[in-house]
Amino acid sequence: MPVSDTPDWLSATRQPHPLAPDLHDWLFDQGSLTRRLTAQSDGHFDVQPLDEGWQPLRHDECTALGGAPGSIGWVREVYLRGHRQPWVFARSVALRSALEHSGLDLERLGSRSLGELLFSDQAFDRGELETCRYPADWLPGQVREDGLWARRSCFRRGELGVLVAEIFLPELWRAARVNSH
Template sequence: DGFSVSPLFEGWDTLRADECAALDLAEGSEGWAREVYLRGHGEAWVFARSVASRAALQGDGLHMDELGSRSLGELLFCDQAFQRRAIEVCHYPEQWLPPAVQAPELWGRRSRFDRGALSVLVAEIFLPSLWDVARAHPENC
């Protein structure tokens, strides 16, 4: 209850160098990028960015362009063919965040999901509003 996805950006884009490296792509490769807020009770708790290469998406059957307000995680975790690689944790660069939530040293995690030739890189950045709720309701953590 109270969970929703608010798309911010979806489209073809030149992937960042770190994303290309994580997906084993040549630097400057083009891919589908999707940026959303994951909301709890209407409040943005997580900023998420998901990317996949154009070449891998064409003909694969995963239609990231049709997700709208549906959760990509729902697709990735329901399709048992996807294998999740290791989770990486770091401070997410402030300049990569939407202006409305830019803050220094926000923690984020990302992992790569593989299904055959398709790899999807998913990054989730935990916004201050999530930590505020966690502090206010430690019994739910």
Template sequence: MRGDFLVPHAGSTDSPCWLTAAQLQPLPVEDVCEWLFNEDSLTRRLTALSVGAFSVTPLYEGWQLLRGDECAALGVSESCQGWVREVYLRGHGQPWVFARSVATRAALEGSGLNLAELGSRSLGELLFSDRAFERGQLQVCHYPADWLPPEVRQSRLWGRRSCFSRASLGVLVTEVFLPEFWTVIGATP
């Protein structure tokens, strides 16, 4: 496959076609694959890369209808309501990654996980520190520019996602690598 890996759906914005490493052909260059398909904590990797100058800046948190691709990944019906958290993961004050995490209202109720209380703490760190969470398979795509904050809106940016599950709770975490990040590591996506 090539191009933007987008598949149209009913609506004004194209929905991405998320692909695993086995489905993605051709693969991006090795340096890019190392970040897209690495299963370690991205928070820990970014903290090391920034030599401790890592921070999380919340952009949006609240209840809203989840997108169709998110509902499909979580195995719930279309138009399901969920908690949405959008943040920048920053290194040295620069936005390196845009992250969007979602979980359905039904799954969150009674789960003991209160995403509204995270503030500027990393959700990834929480998920990786709780051994009850299991990480699903990583998938990647060229993330739709329309789904990014206006100040970083750009087409053909690599995004990745995976679902973290604990009993009936599923948290879908999407991370989009911004141009500043690739400049820091010296890779051309």
């Protein structure tokens, strides 16, 4: 995706239009999304790893992490699933230069939740939540759709920053509507 097509990530105070209350609640909830999805699914929650490894980070990721354009980083993409349905596509990235000296071993997470790890380690400080309409081209083919809402925040511990983006998929909204009735 060209740099000009990078989405404009906005904080809660910079939203151009008010968000529906339920959408705002999900996008700007400060708690653990893993815990919320586990509750939403009555405990039928799991993490399905899709892809992980060292690769060049996207321009918006380098900017958010304070890295040079084209920096290499660890990329982890997963589905957060409820009742075996993809509810959230999550992409987490960290700069190689910071990750290699951090003692954090993202390669060994497997099907464990990165969010649960970050929330359980009190050394990590969570930055501001930002939202956007996520580019369809950045999504896996199975869930590729225009206009899906996403949020991201950076968890920092010393020099290490872990940028976590979570894209809310239509199946989550269906499940949330069913559970609210």
